Amino acid sequence: MELRETIAIVTGGASGLGEATTRRIVAAGGKVMIFDQNEERGSALVHELGAHQVSFLKTDVASAEEVERHVAETVSIFGTVNALVNCAGIATPGKVVSKGGPMALERFTQLIQVNLIGTFNVIRVAAAAMMDNEPNEEGERGVIVNTASVAAFEGQIGQAAYSASKGGVVGMTLPIAREFAPYGIRVMTIAPGLVETPLFAGLPEPAQQALVDRTLFPKRLGKPEEYAKLVESIVTNPLLNGEVIRLDGAIRMQAK
Numbered sequence: 001m002e003l004r005e006t007i008a009i010v011t012g013g014a015s016g017l018g019e020a021t022t023r024r025i026v027a028a029g030g031k032v033m034i035f036d037q038n039e040e041r042g043s044a045l046v047h048e049l050g051a052h053q054v055s056f057l058k059t060d061v062a063s064a065e066e067v068e069r070h071v072a073e074t075v076s077i078f079g080t081v082n083a084l085v086n087c088a089g090i091a092t093p094g095k096v097v098s099k100g101g102p103m104a105l106e107r108f109t110q111l112i113q114v115n116l117i118g119t120f121n122v123i124r125v126a127a128a129a130m131m132d133n134e135p136n137e138e139g140e141r142g143v144i145v146n147t148a149s150v151a152a153f154e155g156q157i158g159q160a161a162y163s164a165s166k167g168g169v170v171g172m173t174l175p176i177a178r179e180f181a182p183y184g185i186r187v188m189t190i191a192p193g194l195v196e197t198p199l200f201a202g203l204p205e206p207a208q209q210a211l212v213d214r215t216l217f218p219k220r221l222g223k224p225e226e227y228a229k230l231v232e233s234i235v236t237n238p239l240l241n242g243e244v245i246r247l248d249g250a251i252r253m254q255a256k
Contacts (some may be wrong), residue, residue, distance in 0.1 A: 001082065001140060003232050004029035008083035009074055011061050012124055014041035016197035017147060018087035020224030021231050025083075026053045028232070030106040032076040034065075034090065035059035035122070037046035061088045061118030071125045082133055082142045084120045084126040085231055089147060089165075093158040108161040113234070115165035119146055123176065123187075131183045136240045145231050148174065148191040150246060153255035166191070170244050181231030186241040188234045193248025195222040 006025055009153050012018035013032035019041075022032045026049050034056045035149025036042050042056035047136075055077055057070045090111060094103050123144055128141030148166040169189060177187035194200060194211050200221065212221060230247055234240050 006030035006083045007078045010085045011035040012088035014038045017227045020228040024228040028033045062113045076107040083156045086146045089115045109237045111161040111165045139184045143186045146189040150193045190243040193244045193251045199203045
């Protein structure tokens with residue numbers, strides 16, 4: 001599938017990795033429906049990039065009713081959907097047991113709800129819509145790209161909830177790819193390392209630098225545009241399926 005042929009839903013598409021992906025798809029001539037909670041950013045992107053190529057729906061990715069309604073609305077507006085890029089996510093660190101006592105269960109639940117259940121929720125509805133597409137010459141009807149994290153493999157102290165949520169995304173990649181293969185729908189996951197996003201910017205400067213120092217090469221933070229370039233490679237290469245790709249400069253996270 002060429003990027004100019006893409007009609008994509010991008011969750012978390014108003015900032016960070018999602019915004020970079022939205023911009024790359026639109027620059028290539030594709031169309032994007034942004035699912036995001038940030039109305040101000042979403043509306044600004046629609047205004048900047050053009051309503052004929054970008055639309056925005058304020059969406060809680062963990063809400064079954066909202067996602068079902070908004071996927072149907074996407075198909076109504078653009079005629080179809082043949083790509084999904086799941087970038088919506090949160091990262092709130094916390095020890096399982098700290099000086100204040102055990103972690104509030106609600107904190108763990110929230111991360112699982114947004115990062116894992118939210119990803120699955122949009123997959124199930126968007127894939128059902130893709131199954132109605134006419135296959136291209138490769139027999140392809142759609143492609144799904146999820147976002148995990150290197151924390152799925154090397155979670156640090158304080159990342160138990162986040163690592164569990166991203167590990168779940170990694171774990172469901174292959175079984176969903178196997179299930180969707182007869183319909184010509186590919187499923188891939190990207191596991192970014194340290195990328196210049198609003199989530200990373202929330203860390204103290206010394207913590208940021210310590211993490212950058214552990215990156216082998218290039219010795220810097222990743223750029224959201226580099227994530228978007230990998231999304232393009234996945235969309236346009238039909239042999240990429242059922243795999244998790246680390247995008248991390250060969251970093252391997254330490255315990256803390």
